[in-house]
Amino acid sequence: MEPFTTLSAVAAPIDIVNCDTDRIIPARFLRKPRASGYDRWLFHDMRFDASGNERPEFVLNQPAYRGARILVAAPNYGCGSSREQAVYVMYDYGIRSVIAPSFGDIHYGNALQNGFLPIVLSEEQCGRLREQLHAAPGASISIDLAAQTVTGPDGARYRFDIDPAAKERLLKGLDDVGLVLQHIERIEGFEERYLAEQPWVAV
Amino acid sequence: MARTLFEKIWDRHVVTHGSGGDALLYVDRHYLHEGSFHAFNALAGAGRGVRKPAQCFAFDDHYVPTAGRERGSAGVADEEARGLIENIARNTARHGIRHFHIDDPRQGIIHVAAPELGLTLPGFVINCGDSHTSTHGAVGALAFGIGASQVKQVLATQCIWQKKPRTMRISIDGALGAGVSAKDVILAIIARIGIGGAQGHVIEYAGSTIRALGMEARMTICNMSIEAGARAGMIAPDDTTYAFLAGRHFAPSAAAWEAALGYWRSLPSDSDARFDREVGLDAAALEPMVTWGTNPEEGAAVTAVVPDPASVADPLRRERMQSSLAYMGLTPGMAIDAIAVDRVFIGSCTNGRLDDLRAAAAVAKGRTAVVPAMVSPGSRGVKLAAEAEGLDRVFRDAGFEWRDAGCSMCVGINGDQVGSGERCASTSNRNFEGRQGKGARTHLMGPAMAAAAAVTGRITDVRRL
Ligand code: SF4
Numbered sequence: 001m002e003p004f005t006t007l008s009a010v011a012a013p014i015d016i017v018n019c020d021t022d023r024i025i026p027a028r029f030l031r032k033p034r035a036s037g038y039d040r041w042l043f044h045d046m047r048f049d050a051s052g053n054e055r056p057e058f059v060l061n062q063p064a065y066r067g068a069r070i071l072v073a074a075p076n077y078g079c080g081s082s083r084e085q086a087v088y089v090m091y092d093y094g095i096r097s098v099i100a101p102s103f104g105d106i107h108y109g110n111a112l113q114n115g116f117l118p119i120v121l122s123e124e125q126c127g128r129l130r131e132q133l134h135a136a137p138g139a140s141i142s143i144d145l146a147a148q149t150v151t152g153p154d155g156a157r158y159r160f161d162i163d164p165a166a167k168e169r170l171l172k173g174l175d176d177v178g179l180v181l182q183h184i185e186r187i188e189g190f191e192e193r194y195l196a197e198q199p200w201v202a203v
Numbered sequence: 204m205a206r207t208l209f210e211k212i213w214d215r216h217v218v219t220h221g222s223g224g225d226a227l228l229y230v231d232r233h234y235l236h237e238g239s240f241h242a243f244n245a246l247a248g249a250g251r252g253v254r255k256p257a258q259c260f261a262f263d264d265h266y267v268p269t270a271g272r273e274r275g276s277a278g279v280a281d282e283e284a285r286g287l288i289e290n291i292a293r294n295t296a297r298h299g300i301r302h303f304h305i306d307d308p309r310q311g312i313i314h315v316a317a318p319e320l321g322l323t324l325p326g327f328v329i330n331c332g333d334s335h336t337s338t339h340g341a342v343g344a345l346a347f348g349i350g351a352s353q354v355k356q357v358l359a360t361q362c363i364w365q366k367k368p369r370t371m372r373i374s375i376d377g378a379l380g381a382g383v384s385a386k387d388v389i390l391a392i393i394a395r396i397g398i399g400g401a402q403g404h405v406i407e408y409a410g411s412t413i414r415a416l417g418m419e420a421r422m423t424i425c426n427m428s429i430e431a432g433a434r435a436g437m438i439a440p441d442d443t444t445y446a447f448l449a450g451r452h453f454a455p456s457a458a459a460w461e462a463a464l465g466y467w468r469s470l471p472s473d474s475d476a477r478f479d480r481e482v483g484l485d486a487a488a489l490e491p492m493v494t495w496g497t498n499p500e501e502g503a504a505v506t507a508v509v510p511d512p513a514s515v516a517d518p519l520r521r522e523r524m525q526s527s528l529a530y531m532g533l534t535p536g537m538a539i540d541a542i543a544v545d546r547v548f549i550g551s552c553t554n555g556r557l558d559d560l561r562a563a564a565a566v567a568k569g570r571t572a573v574v575p576a577m578v579s580p581g582s583r584g585v586k587l588a589a590e591a592e593g594l595d596r597v598f599r600d601a602g603f604e605w606r607d608a609g610c611s612m613c614v615g616i617n618g619d620q621v622g623s624g625e626r627c628a629s630t631s632n633r634n635f636e637g638r639q640g641k642g643a644r645t646h647l648m649g650p651a652m653a654a655a656a657a658v659t660g661r662i663t664d665v666r667r668l
Contacts, residue, residue, distance in 0.1 A: 015519060015522070018500075022636065022637055023637075030616065045641060080633065082350050083350070102399055105403060106334055107350075110352065113350065113353065165222060165224070165225050176352065177356050183218065191361075200463050201258065201327075
C-alpha cells in the first residue's frame, strides 16, 4: 500500500447528498480486472452520456477540476454496497482523499485499505469548502495527515479526527494482513480453546 | 455487568487489541461469491494462502443467469460472467474451500442459501464481501459486509481488525395489520431514521412484533439494516430460531446440539443492558410501504402522495429530492397508487424466501399479470420447496415468469435488467439510480405488493385488491 502523508492538490466539489456506491461505479463495471485501470468508470453515468461522450456540466469534466486529487462531498458519501471498486475508481483517476461530513461505514474502511484518506469535517465546514471550490474553480486544498489538518483555499485550517491505528497504517503504508499475522501465536491459542469449546464451528 | 447481544458476541471473539484500541476479532464463517475475485487476486499477488478453508463457503449468485441453467457454467452466454463463475471455481478448488456452484442443488444467493443450510448460527461472527451480510444477524449472529482488502485479510488470517461500533436498539411493539409485511417494517424504519441514520451502529431489533415474526421475516428486516447505514443488524435467538436451525445440514448434530443450545440461550441482551441509542415504533400504525425516490429512505405508505421538495428547508437535500423525482419521472402531489409500472421483479436476498413467494403467489392466484413479471427464488432450495407446493404453477398460470435462483434483477449484472426509463416494482433492497440497469426506475415494496402491481399494472394497495 502506498503511504499517505501530505497532499496539496486541486479539489472538486461533489454536491450530492447520500452519493451511493452505485453512482461512484455502476455495478456493470465491477467485473473488470483491476489491471485494466478503473479511472474510466468513476461516476460513469453522471460523467458520460449514453453515447459515451462527456457531459460538460459534470464537475470533473470542467477544465479547472480535471486534475482534481481531492473531492469535497456532502453527507453520507459512499453509502450502499461494499464494493471496493468504489475506491479503485477514485484511486485510478488520481484522487487520494475525500472530505465529507459522513461516510458509508464500509466505504470508509475500504478507503483506508488502499492508501486513500477519507476525512470527516462538519457539514458546515464541508459546505464552506465546496462553496469556495465553486467560487474559484481549480483552487487547491492541503492535507497533512500527521498533523490531522486540512487547509482550505482561503488558508483556513481545520482539524480532523482519525483512528490512531488507521493513521499509523496510512502514514507507513502498512498492509493489514501483516499486522494480523504479528499476532499469530495469540490467534492460534485463541482458536484452539475456542474450537474446543464450540466444536460446531468447524464443519 | 449487563451486556447486549452484540457485546456478548463481540467479547467472545476478541483475540487481542491493537495499539490504537481496535479489536482483532475471530471470524467463524467467511462467505464468498464470484465478485470475490479481486480479493483472491490480491491474495495470490501477496503470495499468501487461505488459513482456514473449512470455515469459508462460496456460492455463485451475482452473475448466474436465471434461465437456461441446465448447461451449468457452459450455458452462461456472457463471456465475462462465465469467466468469473469459472474463476471462483478455480480459486475455491485451489484453496480447498467448499463451493456451491452454478449447478449445485444447494446454490443460491448467499444470504438465502447459507442460513438455509444451517451454516449461519447464533453467536457467530460472519463476514462476506457483500453489504447485505447483515441478513445473517437474524439468527443472533454478528454479521457484517467487508470490502475486497478485508476479504483478503480474512482469507489469509481468519481474523479481522474492527473498531467497536456503537449500539442501537429499535423496538417494535404491537400487531402488524393485515397486508403489512416485514419489508414494510424495515422500509418504515429507514424512512424514519434515514439512510445514514444508523451509521457507526449495530442495530438490535427487539419488541413483541419482532418476537412474533418467523425467521424469514426477521432476515428481511436484518437484510436492510445496511440501508439505514448500520454496520450490522441482529435479533436475539429464541425458540423460533432454534426450531428453524434444528436438523439443517451444517447445524450442530445431535451430539453437539445441547451444548450449542446452552450457549445460544445465554446470548440475548440482559434486561438491564444499555444501548447507545433507542428508537421505538408502533406496529399498528404501519402500512404497506413503497419507495418513490432513489434511495431506500425515500419511501412512504402506499396511501400517501409523492412529497414536495419545496417542503424541504436544506438546499442540498431539496436539490437531492428534486433530482430523485426527476430521475423517477414523478411529480409532487401525485398519489403513489396511481403510478403505472412497466415490469415487476420478485426475488433477491431481501424477499426471495419461501414465505415471500407464498405471499406473492396468494395475490397472483387466479389473476393475470398485465405487465412482464419475473419471479426468481432466492435459492434452489427455495425453488424446490416452492415447486413442491405448486407455487410455480400458480405464478405460471398467472403469466409470471418462473426463473432459477440468483441475484438476478436486484443488481442486473447477470443480464436480467430493467430497461432505461422503465419503471419496476421490485422486492429488492436498493432503488439507487441505475441499480437495476442504466436509467432503470425502481420502486421497492414487499412481495404481496409487487404481485398486486403485476396484476394491476400500477402500484396498488394490496389490502384493497
Ligand atoms: S440479491 Fe441483490 S442485494 Fe442481495 S446479494 Fe444479490 S445483488 Fe446483493
